[in-house]
Structure formats: structure tokens, C-alpha cells
Amino acid sequence: MAGPQVSTKYGIVEGKKEKELNVFKGIPYAKPPIGELRWCPPQAPESWAGTKSCTEFSAVCAQESFPEVIDMKLMDVPGPQSEDCLYLNVWSHPSESEKRPVMFWIHGGGLGFGAASQPIYDGQHLARKGVVVVTINYRMGALGFLHLDTVTEGAIPATGNEGFLDQIAALEWVRDNIAGFGGDPDNVTIFGESSGGWSVTVLMAMPKAKGLFHKAIAQSGVANAALPLEHAADLGKEFLSDVATDPTDADSLRAIPADKVLSAGASFVRSIEALLSGVGEGNRYHRAVIDGDTLPASVLGSIAEGSSSDVVLMAGTTRDEMAAPVPPGATPEELQAIVSQAAYGIDSKEMIERYRESRMKRMARMGDADIASAISTDATMRIPCIRLLEAQQRHQPSYHYIVTWTTPAGDGAAGAEHGIELGFVFGTHGIDQDHAITFGDGPAAAGLANAVMDAWTNFAKTGDPSSDTLGAWPAYVENRATMMIGEQTYVKEAPYEEERVAWDGYDNSVLERPPFEPKN
Structure with a gap:
């Protein structure tokens, strides 16, 4: 028996029925960012003929593993990894005349690990409260947040904000397609936790994201410490030193295996290991980059000046976010x-x-x-x-x-x-x-x-x-x-x-x- 089908801008997708919900998993919202597209802004996906089966989660974005010294089974990221990972998932109700609000989830993980497919982010319970839920993957670590434009003399024009541009591409997909899933493109709430909260606030400050969402929930994360170009370029130099490749040789850089890319230079995972061991620097990792273009200025300053003046905000934290390692x-x-x-x-x-x-x-x-x-x-x-x-x-x-x-x-x-x-x-x-x-x-x-x-x-x-x-x-x-x-x-x-x-x-x-x- 065929599952629910929706015609999108790029072709027909078929999901599956889960009780009263229509669930679609692994819908492409951009071309695979591989080969010449590594470190490039996301490109619109290719159209397809026939019907695309969207009943299983896609591969998760290539990433490092969480430090083994921390036993956090909830943070395990199941399934295969790939650079071909720009896919989203939708939990919706059968089509009705009234369009439902859209809740667009951005997972956390320090911009270095995590995925939309983690069981904790199952959208079914929220969807049963009368909304359409969308969860997304976006590029992680040095594949999504490494500034290379300055240090490669433009050979790799990566701003360091490509992962945020992935999120914007997914929001553009929502704008263009979510009505077919019963969602209201004029009532979109972005929400995210930890680095997902960073992402929410970065999107509030990015001109390219303006108008793509109408409400925002930042959970335990504000991108207040975005990197000036000097700091972002410093992380780029560290990366290039580790991979020992001619910085102006774009083809060679793009040919480096993904695992080597992720293990070079600074990363959020290695910063956690440094904090736990006391060896190394615990604060050197990728963040948003104030490049003057995709992110013109500081996040808090931009928001104060009205970069998201039409967005209603909810934000908060937990009481005991951080545990400081103080020895007796x-x-x-x-x-x-x-x-x-x-x-x-x-x-x-x-x-x-x-x-x-x-x-x-x-x-x-x-x-x-x-x-x-x-x-x-x-x-x-x-x-x-x-x-x-x-x-x-x-x-x-x-x-x-x-x-x-x-x-x-x-x-x-x-x-x-x-x-x-x-x-x-x-x-x-x-x-x-x-x-x-x-x-x-x-x-x-x-x-x-x-x-x-x-x-x-x-x-x-x-x-x-x-x-x-x-x-x-x-x-x-x-x-x-x-x-x-x-x-x-x-x-x-x-x-x-x-x-x-x-x-x-x-x-x-x-x-x-x-x-x-x-x-x-």
C-alpha cells in the first residue's frame, strides 16, 4: 500500500503513515556538498522524475564522535555518516484546508556533532499538538564552519558560515514546499538548543534569513561570541598546518578525506577533551564568523539594531548548565x-x-x-x-x-x-x-x-x-x-x-x- 505523497518543487515524495501522522524522512533540500561543492554555499537540489521514497532517515553529516570518557548514550548519533547529508524530515497531518504552524528544529552539538535523526528529536509528539515539525541536518565541524577564504587567498572561498547557510537553504525549502504538507509558510518558528540556540540567534542576525521565519526559541544558547575574521583565520591556519597541503590548491584540499578534515585543527569535540584532561585549549573551536557579508556584525548588536524586528522571541536556560571542574x-x-x-x-x-x-x-x-x-x-x-x-x-x-x-x-x-x-x-x-x-x-x-x-x-x-x-x-x-x-x-x-x-x-x-x- 502506497504511503502519503506530496508534490514538491523538485518532485514527488512518498512518506509513510504513523498512526494519524504523515511522516517523511530524508527529503533532500540541497545538492550533496561533495567534490567541487565542498565548503561552498548550498545549492538547490536536482529535480527527479517519478516518486522518491522518503521513509528512512538519511546519513548523518560526517562528524567526530563524542569523547568516550563521557558516558552520554543520549548523545549517540545512530546510522552511517556522509558528506552527502543535507536532508530534512517532516511530521505532518493529512492535508486539511487550515494550514498548521511550522516548528523548524535545529539540533545542538557544538556545531561539531549531532543529527536530526537522534531519537530524542522524534517530532511525532509535538506534531500531535497541532503543528508541522521539520528537523534538519546541516554540515558539521570543519566541513561546515571553517573559514578558509582569507587563508587560501580565495582558492576556497568558505566564510565559515556554510553550516548556517545550510539552515537557511532548509528554511527556503520550507517556504517553497511546506504548504503541501499542511504547513503554513507564513507561520514558521525556528527553535534549537545549545549550538542549535546559537544557530537560532545567528539566523536572527543574518540578512539572508530575514523573512523566512516569524518566531524564534533559543534554548540554552546565544551566539554572543562569534569570531572576528582574525580569529576565524587563525583557526583556518591551524587547520592548514595540520593537513600540510598547499593552501592555494583547491583541488587537493577538496580531495582530503572527510575524517582527516574533521580531525585537523580545532574542534568542539577536542575542546571538550582539553577541558576534561587539562591538556590543550578548551575554548578553540568553530563558531559563527563575522565576515561582513553573510554575518555583517555581532549577533547581539545586530539584533538590538532590529535585524529581526518582526520576530517574536522566547529564550531561556537551565539552572545548572555548566559544571566547573574544581578539585577538592x-x-x-x-x-x-x-x-x-x-x-x-x-x-x-x-x-x-x-x-x-x-x-x-x-x-x-x-x-x-x-x-x-x-x-x-x-x-x-x-x-x-x-x-x-x-x-x-x-x-x-x-x-x-x-x-x-x-x-x-x-x-x-x-x-x-x-x-x-x-x-x-x-x-x-x-x-x-x-x-x-x-x-x-x-x-x-x-x-x-x-x-x-x-x-x-x-x-x-x-x-x-x-x-x-x-x-x-x-x-x-x-x-x-x-x-x-x-x-x-x-x-x-x-x-x-x-x-x-x-x-x-x-x-x-x-x-x-x-x-x-x-x-x-
């Missing part, structure tokens, strides 16, 4: 050095004192590791998120949240860790034992997942995340109203305010400093 018995000087690695460019001694005083007042834990982790969380996640909200609220309503739900893994030692909201945003918190151990399972977890999905989909539908299940959610204005999402869910004005105020002496230029110095 660390001296005050060692603690300051650890804090300085994450809170780059601040007076770490003063900040430690202010956080210790504030946390004592609100009876939060005050151990050295607790203080360092809180400062690291705020430096890398919460304060950039607040600055993002402050920038966008000049133009459109913005909404803020903090997730406080504690992982049951490790007896809850990690608290409300980075990514803890994902299982609730997608309703995948209990799909197997590994997910249940991380996110929790049972009536409380199921209730929270239902409420979070209601809020996220209501935001996509109306631009307001208020819902019957999560409650009224006011916009983020002068009182800094914030939805606290956890075992108890409620609105709190200006949470952790003294810690936030401690950052008032540091403007966005400090937050936007790349956390490494060029060395080449």
Missing part, C-alpha cells in the same frame, strides 16, 4: 583561574565574592564548585540569554524561562543540567531506559512534558506561550518575569537578581569577546 582543596587563586576560563575577561575574584554573598542570602549551595559552576553557567548561558531578551524586547514581545527540573541520574548531582528540557520539549523523556534515567519518568515527568509541549506549540501558534497546563506566561519586561519550569512551575520576577546585577559592569563587548587569542 583548590586555592583561591586556582578557583579564580578556573572561573576565568569560562567567564572570559572579567574580574574573577570580585565575581566569586559577589556570587558567594548572593547565594548565601538565598541559601543556595556555596561550595567552591557550586560558585564556579554558577558563574560559568551565567557567563556562557544565562547572561547572554538575558542580553538577547533585552535586545529583542525593543522590537517584539519576548519571553524568558529557567528550567529547574533536576535530573534523577547520579542521585540528582548534576541538578537541572544542560539539555534537561529536551526530553520534555519533544515528549521523549521516557522512550527508553536511558532517557528515563536522564529526564525522569512517571506521572510528574509526563505532566511536565505535556505542559512544556503545550507552551512551545502555543508560542508557535500565537506568539504567546501561555497555556492551560503551564499557566499564564507574561512577557519579559522591566520586572523580568520568568517562567520557572520544574517540579513546581510558576512565574518569578527577577530570579537570581543579585547575580545578574553583578554583570552590569560588563557590556556586551565583553560577552562577545572570543574566548581565545590568535596564535598563528
Whole structure:
């Protein structure tokens, strides 16, 4: 029996029926970026005759593996890898006269690993809330985010933003084709977590993305530390030194095997290994590049100036995003050095004192590791998120949240860790034992997942995340109203305010400093 079929701009695709949903997997949105197209902007896919079967996920984009020393089964990326990976997936309802809002997911992974096909990102539960869900692959690591234009004298004109251009190409595909899947191209919400959140904010600042989406959700990620050309070129020089190839020989560079490309120079995966081992630099990895063209200026500055003045924003973090590696018995000087690695460019001694005083007042834990982790969380996640909200609220309503739900893994030692909201945003918190151990399972977890999905989909539908299940959610204005999402869910004005105020002496230029110095 034939599955559901949709005629797209490039040909007919056939998916499969999964209960009441139509599901399409592995739809090409660009030509394979291989051969002469490696490191080039994405090109429109070739049309095809007949019907293309789209019932299985495509290969995931070529990438490094997550460090083996970290046991994170949820981050495993299943399936074969390939440079031929620019495909997307759609969960939709049978065609109806009324078009449904579109939720366009950008996965995280430090721009270095991850895929749309990871089980945690299954779109079926969100789709059942009355939206069309699209998830995408985009080029990873040095294949998607390596600036080569400067260091190859134009032989490889890669800006370092090709992975973001992939995301824009997928949004253009949505604009041109999603109506056939029951989606409304005039009501598209982009959302992403971690580097997916970076991507959301980069797209808000990129002229080429303007008009392709109408709402945005940035989860635990703001691209405040985009790289100036000097820093991006420094990473490019390091890459070229490792591959030992004539930088002006484009053919030879494009012939380097993908695994060698990914293992050369700096990367997010190797930065994690450096942080864990204490050997190497933990902050040298690919980020957005301020090239003056695809990304004309800093992300926060562009958004403040109105680069996405028509976009309604929701943004937030988890309470315990970062865990600072503070050894027992660390001296005050060692603690300051650890804090300085994450809170780059601040007076770490003063900040430690202010956080210790504030946390004592609100009876939060005050151990050295607790203080360092809180400062690291705020430096890398919460304060950039607040600055993002402050920038966008000049133009459109913005909404803020903090997730406080504690992982049951490790007896809850990690608290409300980075990514803890994902299982609730997608309703995948209990799909197997590994997910249940991380996110929790049972009536409380199921209730929270239902409420979070209601809020996220209501935001996509109306631009307001208020819902019957999560409650009224006011916009983020002068009182800094914030939805606290956890075992108890409620609105709190200006949470952790003294810690936030401690950052008032540091403007966005400090937050936007790349956390490494060029060395080449």
C-alpha cells in the first residue's frame, strides 16, 4: 500500500503513515556538498522524475564522535555518516484546508556533532499538538564552519558560515514546499538548543534569513561570541598546518578525506577533551564568523539594531548548565583561574565574592564548585540569554524561562543540567531506559512534558506561550518575569537578581569577546 505523497518543487515524495501522522524522512533540500561543492554555499537540489521514497532517515553529516570518557548514550548519533547529508524530515497531518504552524528544529552539538535523526528529536509528539515539525541536518565541524577564504587567498572561498547557510537553504525549502504538507509558510518558528540556540540567534542576525521565519526559541544558547575574521583565520591556519597541503590548491584540499578534515585543527569535540584532561585549549573551536557579508556584525548588536524586528522571541536556560571542574582543596587563586576560563575577561575574584554573598542570602549551595559552576553557567548561558531578551524586547514581545527540573541520574548531582528540557520539549523523556534515567519518568515527568509541549506549540501558534497546563506566561519586561519550569512551575520576577546585577559592569563587548587569542 502506497504511503502519503506530496508534490514538491523538485518532485514527488512518498512518506509513510504513523498512526494519524504523515511522516517523511530524508527529503533532500540541497545538492550533496561533495567534490567541487565542498565548503561552498548550498545549492538547490536536482529535480527527479517519478516518486522518491522518503521513509528512512538519511546519513548523518560526517562528524567526530563524542569523547568516550563521557558516558552520554543520549548523545549517540545512530546510522552511517556522509558528506552527502543535507536532508530534512517532516511530521505532518493529512492535508486539511487550515494550514498548521511550522516548528523548524535545529539540533545542538557544538556545531561539531549531532543529527536530526537522534531519537530524542522524534517530532511525532509535538506534531500531535497541532503543528508541522521539520528537523534538519546541516554540515558539521570543519566541513561546515571553517573559514578558509582569507587563508587560501580565495582558492576556497568558505566564510565559515556554510553550516548556517545550510539552515537557511532548509528554511527556503520550507517556504517553497511546506504548504503541501499542511504547513503554513507564513507561520514558521525556528527553535534549537545549545549550538542549535546559537544557530537560532545567528539566523536572527543574518540578512539572508530575514523573512523566512516569524518566531524564534533559543534554548540554552546565544551566539554572543562569534569570531572576528582574525580569529576565524587563525583557526583556518591551524587547520592548514595540520593537513600540510598547499593552501592555494583547491583541488587537493577538496580531495582530503572527510575524517582527516574533521580531525585537523580545532574542534568542539577536542575542546571538550582539553577541558576534561587539562591538556590543550578548551575554548578553540568553530563558531559563527563575522565576515561582513553573510554575518555583517555581532549577533547581539545586530539584533538590538532590529535585524529581526518582526520576530517574536522566547529564550531561556537551565539552572545548572555548566559544571566547573574544581578539585577538592583548590586555592583561591586556582578557583579564580578556573572561573576565568569560562567567564572570559572579567574580574574573577570580585565575581566569586559577589556570587558567594548572593547565594548565601538565598541559601543556595556555596561550595567552591557550586560558585564556579554558577558563574560559568551565567557567563556562557544565562547572561547572554538575558542580553538577547533585552535586545529583542525593543522590537517584539519576548519571553524568558529557567528550567529547574533536576535530573534523577547520579542521585540528582548534576541538578537541572544542560539539555534537561529536551526530553520534555519533544515528549521523549521516557522512550527508553536511558532517557528515563536522564529526564525522569512517571506521572510528574509526563505532566511536565505535556505542559512544556503545550507552551512551545502555543508560542508557535500565537506568539504567546501561555497555556492551560503551564499557566499564564507574561512577557519579559522591566520586572523580568520568568517562567520557572520544574517540579513546581510558576512565574518569578527577577530570579537570581543579585547575580545578574553583578554583570552590569560588563557590556556586551565583553560577552562577545572570543574566548581565545590568535596564535598563528
